[in-house]
Amino acid sequence: MAASTQPKPVSRSPSYYARQRLFQNKPAMVGLLVILFAVAVAVAGYAIMPDPSPNANNGMVQIQKKQPGFNTQVLHIPTAFGTGQKTNPLTALLFGKPATHTFLPIEGYSFRGDSLRVQPFRSNNAMADQERVYALRDLVDEDGEGTDSEGYKAYVEAHKISRETFWLGTDKAGRDVLSRLILGTRISLGIGFVAVLISLVVGVTVGAVGGYFGGWVDKLMLFLMTVVWSVPGIMLVIAISLALDSKGAWVAFVAVGLTMWVEVARVVRGQVLSLKEKTYIEAAQVLGVPQYRVIFFHLLPNMFGPLIVIATANFASAILIEAGLSFLGLGVQPPAPSWGMMVNEGFQLIGARAGLFLVVLPSVCISVLVLAFNLLGNGLRDAYDPKIPISNA
Structure with missing residues (x-):
């Protein structure tokens, strides 16, 4: 008598069938993908934020309440803490990087000798601030390049003046x-x-x-x-x-x-x-x-x-x-x-x-x-x- 070739039924656990029903539920899968994306964003946190300062609290009152897509030039001014501080990567990911610069929105700038003259950004319905003057040497970090006036100018233009875009605008304190x-x-x-x-x-x-x-x-x-x-x-x-x-x-x-x-x-x-x-x-x-x-x-x-x-x-x-x-x-x-x-x-x-x-x-x-x-x-x-x-x- 020939042996039966019919395959034996596979025994599955209840959790297997629960997973199958879940995977076939498209709205639930969309919800799961959104949650996983939110978890990835939360874990990355400071690593993907335009403003990695603690609590994203780096505000510039001159550009408060701006609409999405606003952009302006920003001058990076070293603080008393200096830029020589090293932050542990894990600490930076969890709590952010302490600010080593203050940021000043500007409308324009020019070099005159060993100094940088900038015109601060003018807020809505506000009079323009007076022109500010900074010594180039004070804007150069300890590891900055160049030891003469031309070297300082090139360094400041490359590293201390940037154009920042606030993709979702700013709040009442000028924060991103x-x-x-x-x-x-x-x-x-x-x-x-x-x-x-x-x-x-x-x-x-x-x-x-x-x-x-x-x-x-x-x-x-x-x-x-x-x-x-x-x-x-x-x-x-x-x-x-x-x-x-x-x-x-x-x-x-x-x-x-x-x-x-x-x-x-x-x-x-x-x-x-x-x-x-x-x-x-x-x-x-x-x-x-x-x-x-x-x-x-x-x-x-x-x-x-x-x-x-x-x-x-x-x-x-x-x-x-x-x-x-x-x-x-x-x-x-x-x-x-x-x-x-x-x-x-x-x-x-x-x-x-x-x-x-x-x-x-x-x-x-x-x-x-x-x-x-x-x-x-x-x-x-x-x-x-x-x-x-x-x-x-």
């Missing part, structure tokens, strides 16, 4: 909007990650303990969830700020995380109440498996899918909450750039020519990133639904 938007990506993703991490740790712990032990422990956890759920997020931020006598990014991180754990706890509690009646849990209890191992090694791994979905949704919510708090002045504090704070600055300048751009640009960034997380969250929800078929195309 593009650089602050790029750095704002790092703050938004950072606060989302920390807030989601805090909400998962607290929510999973409270929900798992309440759902598993039941009785008065469950009632206590439900009471705690109800109380926290009833407190507005802004009030909690104010309370934490007063308790810690501080306002800043890390306070906003903690406050946003502590306002989001209740939803996680409710989902985990419901899942635990359902799963703890399963046969394999009863078998583990009969065999004397410690309760913490039953919770963390038998119950929680079976909630991986729902937790990923809720974490993705909370990531989007955290970005919105942080933007709202920063808009109200309760979140990230100046000079650190936050998209919500940038919207507030633009809102105060609605009457100015560049006010519209200062409102629209960070608002679009917030909307696109939140939409990306929502699309990915919807895709993950469908991916972990076994009732949705997988296309063979």
Whole structure:
């Protein structure tokens, strides 16, 4: 009798089918690509910013509130710190490079002997500043080329005078909007990650303990969830700020995380109440498996899918909450750039020519990133639904 040539069916894990459903969801893939692009921008940070100074805070008041595409000549004037300072590459990537120059927008310049005469940029509706004179030797760095007047002139023209373009314009302090938007990506993703991490740790712990032990422990956890759920997020931020006598990014991180754990706890509690009646849990209890191992090694791994979905949704919510708090002045504090704070600055300048751009640009960034997380969250929800078929195309 001839052996059967029919191939044996391949056994796949549930996670394999979840990935297949996710990959076939085009909106979710678009959202994932946007998120990966935002993460790449946040990681690169200062390395790709036109203004790599800490917090992108290098402002030139002469060119404040300029529209996108504005360009001008800029004179680089060495500061007392000099240019001999060396910055660790990792430190520069994480925190930026300390400014070794001040920058002066100019309309024109000329050389006269051993000096440079410049005409500062004239702001809108403002009288022109008086001509300024700088000794060429004072503008040359320690490693500068040339030791005579002609050598100094060539060096200054090549290294100390440049034409700068502000692709997205400048804000009310004359700072580059593009650089602050790029750095704002790092703050938004950072606060989302920390807030989601805090909400998962607290929510999973409270929900798992309440759902598993039941009785008065469950009632206590439900009471705690109800109380926290009833407190507005802004009030909690104010309370934490007063308790810690501080306002800043890390306070906003903690406050946003502590306002989001209740939803996680409710989902985990419901899942635990359902799963703890399963046969394999009863078998583990009969065999004397410690309760913490039953919770963390038998119950929680079976909630991986729902937790990923809720974490993705909370990531989007955290970005919105942080933007709202920063808009109200309760979140990230100046000079650190936050998209919500940038919207507030633009809102105060609605009457100015560049006010519209200062409102629209960070608002679009917030909307696109939140939409990306929502699309990915919807895709993950469908991916972990076994009732949705997988296309063979």
